[in-house]
Amino acid sequence: MKKHVSRSRVAGRCRAPPSKSYTHRAILAAGYADEATVEDPLVSADTRATMRAVSAFGGGVDRSRLDAGTLSVEGFGGRPEVPDDVINCENSGTTTRLVTAAGALTDGLTVLTGDDSLRSRPHEPLLDAIEDLGGRAESTRRNGRAPLVVGESITGGAVSMPGDVSSQFITALLMAGAVTDEGIEVDLETELKSAPYVDITLEVLEAFGVDAEHTESGFRVPGGQQYAPAGGSYAVPGDFSSISYLAAAGAVAAEDGSEVVVEGAHPSAQGDTAIVDILDRMGAEISWDEDAGELRISGGDLSGIEVDVGDTPDLLPTIAAVGAIADGDTRIVNCEHVRLKETDRVSAMAEELGKLGAEVTEEQDTLTVHGSDSSLVGAEVDGRGDHRIAMSLAVAGLVAEGTTTVDDAEHVDVSFPDFWTVLDDLGAKVTNA
Ligand SMILES: O=C(O)C1=C[C@@H](OP(=O)(O)O)[C@@H](O)[C@H](O)C1
Ligand SMILES: C=C(OP(=O)(O)O)C(=O)O
Numbered sequence: 001m002k003k004h005v006s007r008s009r010v011a012g013r014c015r016a017p018p019s020k021s022y023t024h025r026a027i028l029a030a031g032y033a034d035e036a037t038v039e040d041p042l043v044s045a046d047t048r049a050t051m052r053a054v055s056a057f058g059g060g061v062d063r064s065r066l067d068a069g070t071l072s073v074e075g076f077g078g079r080p081e082v083p084d085d086v087i088n089c090e091n092s093g094t095t096t097r098l099v100t101a102a103g104a105l106t107d108g109l110t111v112l113t114g115d116d117s118l119r120s121r122p123h124e125p126l127l128d129a130i131e132d133l134g135g136r137a138e139s140t141r142r143n144g145r146a147p148l149v150v151g152e153s154i155t156g157g158a159v160s161m162p163g164d165v166s167s168q169f170i171t172a173l174l175m176a177g178a179v180t181d182e183g184i185e186v187d188l189e190t191e192l193k194s195a196p197y198v199d200i201t202l203e204v205l206e207a208f209g210v211d212a213e214h215t216e217s218g219f220r221v222p223g224g225q226q227y228a229p230a231g232g233s234y235a236v237p238g239d240f241s242s243i244s245y246l247a248a249a250g251a252v253a254a255e256d257g258s259e260v261v262v263e264g265a266h267p268s269a270q271g272d273t274a275i276v277d278i279l280d281r282m283g284a285e286i287s288w289d290e291d292a293g294e295l296r297i298s299g300g301d302l303s304g305i306e307v308d309v310g311d312t313p314d315l316l317p318t319i320a321a322v323g324a325i326a327d328g329d330t331r332i333v334n335c336e337h338v339r340l341k342e343t344d345r346v347s348a349m350a351e352e353l354g355k356l357g358a359e360v361t362e363e364q365d366t367l368t369v370h371g372s373d374s375s376l377v378g379a380e381v382d383g384r385g386d387h388r389i390a391m392s393l394a395v396a397g398l399v400a401e402g403t404t405t406v407d408d409a410e411h412v413d414v415s416f417p418d419f420w421t422v423l424d425d426l427g428a429k430v431t432n433a
Pocket of ligand 2: 046091095314341
């Protein structure tokens with residue numbers, strides 16, 4: 001599906017979708033429990049994959065009260081059953097990693113696969129860790145990529161792994177480790193990238209009554225624990241990666257004298273709350289009422305800055321798009337791990353912003369966008385089957401002269417299914433191609 005985005009102004013109130021990261025964890029944690037409800041979950045292509053996995057392990061997910069914002073999960077009580085069939089994680093790296101470790105708890109084998117993008121992403125450090133813990137974990141093509149086969153009842157222990165491929169490996173082992181006999185300790189061999197995502201995990205584990213902690217060289221979760229959220233339910237906060245597109249839209253295209261107001265922006269462990277500070281440093285008028293969960297953004301004279309995305313990989317496409325509109329250079333550093341996502345987002349943003357007329361320099365670990373406040377010209381750009389590329393290019397399209405056509409526009413369903421409607425409601429000129 002293609003969407004046309006024409007140069008337009010935005011203003012008004014909108015609501016952040018619920019967090020994808022918290023929703024995945026809450027659904028799987030509810031699966032590890034006897035039962036739990038998840039309040040205000042994100043229902044998207046990726047989180048549906050995690051729901052299917054919980055069902056495949058013998059749990060049940062009841063969506064009948066979703067209109068009231070409630071998902072009821074009947075858990076598998078810490079003992080995932082051997083699935084009847086292959087688990088298709090589609091486009092979701094989080095599902096794949098978290099479910100791989102859960103599958104290693106079964107006393108048979110679990111088979112995981114996904115779409116073309118997912119089957120190109122690396123899982124080797126997690127597979128090696130599971131084998132070191134005495135389980136079986138193989139890539140059918142012996143290249144560390146899905147399809148994966150895992151199982152044979154790991155009981156816990158100590159492992160070491162690199163920290164710079166994906167933090168999701170640690171999340172996966174902490175969540176599964178809590179229900180093993182011995183618990184799991186993970187030592188990191190290299191600096192941890194995407195570290196705030198492990199903090200999100202620790203926050204969700206705590207809410208489900210599970211102890212886990214940082215150690216000097218990594219993380220540890222004691223075994224023999226039971227998942228049970230206080231009061232039987234867990235509420236998901238708004239998603240700051242999704243908020244980044246709305247805030248960026250306000251920064252680059254809010255009407256003079258008006259603003260974009262984003263509701264549902266409550267503080268949490270999300271590293272991507274950094275978008276508030278980043279846009280502020282670039283010169284946007286932005287204020288965050290943390291108690292009210294309200295973010296207000298209006299334009300300003302934007303100029304380029306340096307941003308380290310070691311902790312916040314998912315912000316790279318947004319920052320690159322705003323950087324193309326700001327004056328001067330925006331240097332996005334420490335970004336090599338952003339090449340391991342749904343697509344290589346460093347190259348993707350360099351090439352797609354280039355089609356709109358931006359000058360971009362790509363190095364292995366740095367992306368420099370040589371911005372100019374009025375030089376973008378509408379063109380057909382490729383969302384590359386990647387929700388974040390599509391949404392960021394839409395932000396650039398608000399400012400580019402004429403009309404920008406975003407291909408693969410339907411992929412927003414992965415994390416922000418209502419994205420195009422919300423953008424349209426804010427006054428952006430969005431039409432179906
Ligand atoms: O755990 C999570 O919810 C996520 C962790 C990050 O991935 P990596 O840890 O692989 O960088 C992030 O990019 C992804 O969108 C969501
Ligand atoms: C990389 C992402 O997610 P995942 O790793 O779950 O595919 C993302 O949402 O940007």
